[in-house]
Amino acid sequence: MADSAGGQARGAQAAPLRIGIAGLGTVGAGLVKLLRGNETIVAARAGRPIAITAVAARDRTRDRGVDLSGVTWHDDAVALATDPDVDVVVELIGGAEGVARRLVTTALEAGRPVVTANKALIAVHGAELAALAERTGVPLMFEAAVAGGIPAIKTVREGLAADRLTRVGGILNGTCNYIMTAMRESGRPFADVLAEAQALGYAEADPSTDVDGIDAAHKLAILAGLAFGRPVAFASVHVEGIRGIDALDLDFARALGYRIKLLGLARRREDGVEARVHPCLVPEKSPIAQVDGVFNAVVVEGAFVGRLMLEGRGAGEGPTATAVAADLIDIARGSAVPVWGRSADGLTQIEALPRAAFHEEYYLRLNVHDRPGVIADVTAVLRDHGVSLRSMLQHGRAEPAPEDGTAGGDPSVPLVLVTHRTRESAMLEALGRIAALSVVIGTPAMIRIDPG
Numbered sequence: 363m364a365d366s367a368g369g370q371a372r373g374a375q376a377a378p379l380r381i382g383i384a385g386l387g388t389v390g391a392g393l394v395k396l397l398r399g400n401e402t403i404v405a406a407r408a409g410r411p412i413a414i415t416a417v418a419a420r421d422r423t424r425d426r427g428v429d430l431s432g433v434t435w436h437d438d439a440v441a442l443a444t445d446p447d448v449d450v451v452v453e454l455i456g457g458a459e460g461v462a463r464r465l466v467t468t469a470l471e472a473g474r475p476v477v478t479a480n481k482a483l484i485a486v487h488g489a490e491l492a493a494l495a496e497r498t499g500v501p502l503m504f505e506a507a508v509a510g511g512i513p514a515i516k517t518v519r520e521g522l523a524a525d526r527l528t529r530v531g532g533i534l535n536g537t538c539n540y541i542m543t544a545m546r547e548s549g550r551p552f553a554d555v556l557a558e559a560q561a562l563g564y565a566e567a568d569p570s571t572d573v574d575g576i577d578a579a580h581k582l583a584i585l586a587g588l589a590f591g592r593p594v595a596f597a598s599v600h601v602e603g604i605r606g607i608d609a610l611d612l613d614f615a616r617a618l619g620y621r622i623k624l625l626g627l628a629r630r631r632e633d634g635v636e637a638r639v640h641p642c643l644v645p646e647k648s649p650i651a652q653v654d655g656v657f658n659a660v661v662v663e664g665a666f667v668g669r670l671m672l673e674g675r676g677a678g679e680g681p682t683a684t685a686v687a688a689d690l691i692d693i694a695r696g697s698a699v700p701v702w703g704r705s706a707d708g709l710t711q712i713e714a715l716p717r718a719a720f721h722e723e724y725y726l727r728l729n730v731h732d733r734p735g736v737i738a739d740v741t742a743v744l745r746d747h748g749v750s751l752r753s754m755l756q757h758g759r760a761e762p763a764p765e766d767g768t769a770g771g772d773p774s775v776p777l778v779l780v781t782h783r784t785r786e787s788a789m790l791e792a793l794g795r796i797a798a799l800s801v802v803i804g805t806p807a808m809i810r811i812d813p814g
């Protein structure tokens with residue numbers, strides 16, 4: 363206790379760290395509330411107070427639920443980078459380009475530390491920004507950019523710094539996890555659940571960045587870069603979202619002992635690095651299968667540390683502001699680590715391996731005509747491509763075909779096949795031929811299976 367009181371007294375006496383916050387939306391306003399609400403704790407842990415001296419946003423008249431009297435307002439956010447009363451620039455606007463990128467670049471060029479929550483910016487421009495930060499000798503911190511309140515960056519970059527990490531990823535988008543959980547629990551289709559998530563504020567009006575997997579891919583690219591010590595070229599990350607997941611697949615997955623999750627997966631292999639985001643079947647008893655609703659989970663594996671999983675809230679003003687403030691406390695104390703965990707000098711981006719090189723078990727769901735010989739036709743194609751089957755599920759049709767042979771009822775039945783591990787290139791070739799079979803109706807669904 364005495365120590366903490368002494369720390370608070372010292373913290374209160376030292377010169378404050380003056381910050382300028384660009385963007386006063388969910389995260390920016392949340393940061394103001396956190397720094398004010400926990401002022402004493404923050405000062406004690408930072409060794410000095412953290413004072414908000416300047417802000418920028420678009421609309422000066424908007425009520426943000428925080429008192430900004432005495433704080434300088436900039437209409438041009440980039441002006442924060444050169445404001446003489448700002449020691450650290452906090453970028454909470456968002457977007458890989460535009461004002462956010464200009465502000466961060468200008469601040470780093472001016473030798474001013476930057477804290478950002480902007481995953482798109484770091485995923486796309488992290489390599490060049492790291493080089494710039496190293497050249498000018500200032501910290502560039504982004505704990506809030508991955509999995510909000512989960513200290514994922516610190517864990518991977520600092521906590522596990524001594525180990526050779528082999529795998530990193532997890533459930534990196536709360537909106538998708540919420541939608542898939544609700545689909546599984548209610549049996550409702552994607553579109554209904556998405557509309558509900560939008561009404562509840564869990565999904566944006568334009569949900570594409572989330573449901574098409576882009577947001578998770580930004581976070582995965584950052585995690586992969588930290589885990590493997592080299593930034594991964596964002597364009598090379600293989601990305602599939604959740605729009606194609608049918609409630610039927612969630613039911614079949616359950617029958618097979620799995621749940622479906624949108625996962626980010628990065629693996630170090632002998633021949634390169636895999637970095638991908640797509641739905642996966644995971645065993646229903648695995649820890650990651652239990653992470654439901656808006657929660658995120660970050661999974662890391664290393665040769666010495668083994669496997670660990672962190673679970674928590676990946677978004678929202680409280681969790682995200684906590685992560686931003688943690689970076690500010692590090693800067694106030696003078697502790698900083700290189701952006702990618704090692705010197706950026708000479709670090710070039712690596713390309714992730716193409717999908718043809720993936721090697722997984724696969725779940726396939728086909729809609730087939732309910733007639734003899736169909737299974738033999740499908741399995742013959744798989745055999746031709748060296749794909750062997752582990753299990754199969756076939757449900758009879760709800761409405762039997764008329765006995766007189768006339769057309770009637772729904773002519774198709776779902777056929778579900780689970781393969782042994784195989785190369786994705788072989789799977790894709792087989793799938794192309796299967797889709798063209800006259801007994802197959804519509805487009806087959808293919809979902810990868812992960813051990814969890």
Ligand SMILES: NC(=O)c1ccc[n+]([C@@H]2O[C@H](COP(=O)([O-])OP(=O)(O)OC[C@H]3O[C@@H](n4cnc5c(N)ncnc54)[C@H](OP(=O)(O)O)[C@@H]3O)[C@@H](O)[C@H]2O)c1
Nearest residue numbers: 385386387388389419420421439454455456479480677678
């Ligand atoms: N929300 C989360 O839970 C979460 C979690 C992790 C990371 N992040 C990241 O945090 C960042 C901010 O997200 P957010 O959810 O707080 O966004 P937001 O609620 O949409 O807020 C964005 C803020 O930026 C301001 N802004 C937009 N364009 C601007 C411009 N040209 N000049 C100055 N200000 C501008 C807006 O001003 P007005 O208010 O005047 O319109 C608003 O205050 C993003 O990079 C996001 O990816 C968010």
